[in-house]
Amino acid sequence: MSRIAKGRTVTCEECYFGRNLLCALALDEACATFRPDTPEGLRPPRQMHFVFRQERRRQAAWAFPTAQEQAALHA
Ligand code: SF4
Numbered sequence: 001m002s003r004i005a006k007g008r009t010v011t012c013e014e015c016y017f018g019r020n021l022l023c024a025l026a027l028d029e030a031c032a033t034f035r036p037d038t039p040e041g042l043r044p045p046r047q048m049h050f051v052f053r054q055e056r057r058r059q060a061a062w063a064f065p066t067a068q069e070q071a072a073l074h075a
Contacts, residue, residue, distance in 0.1 A: 010034055010071040016042050030067035036074050046073055 010030045016037040017023040025031060035042055051061065065073070 007068060008071070010036075010067050014071075030071075032064045032067060032070060034067040034070045036071055038074075043074060 012018040012023065012027070012030050012034075014036060015023065015030060015033075016035040017033065019037045023033075025033075048062075
């Protein structure tokens with residue numbers, strides 16, 4: 001199984017939705033819906049994890065992940 005290096009820029013050509021003609025977006029770059037296309041197909045996203053109070057003070061409680069963060073999550 002190939003892994004996507006953290007911080008590497010991903011493209012729509014690597015996206016499950018793009019490769020399977022399931023994407024209706026006409027964007028110049030990968031979006032937050034990016035999911036890597038794997039031999040097993042589409043894998044469900046990981047469960048969200050708890051953010052404890054001390055950590056939460058320093059960062060927003062939740063934000064849409066970037067395409068690169070999605071790729072790293074599913075790598
Ligand atoms: S990354 Fe977003 S825009 Fe690109 S193919 Fe996937 S779903 Fe479509």
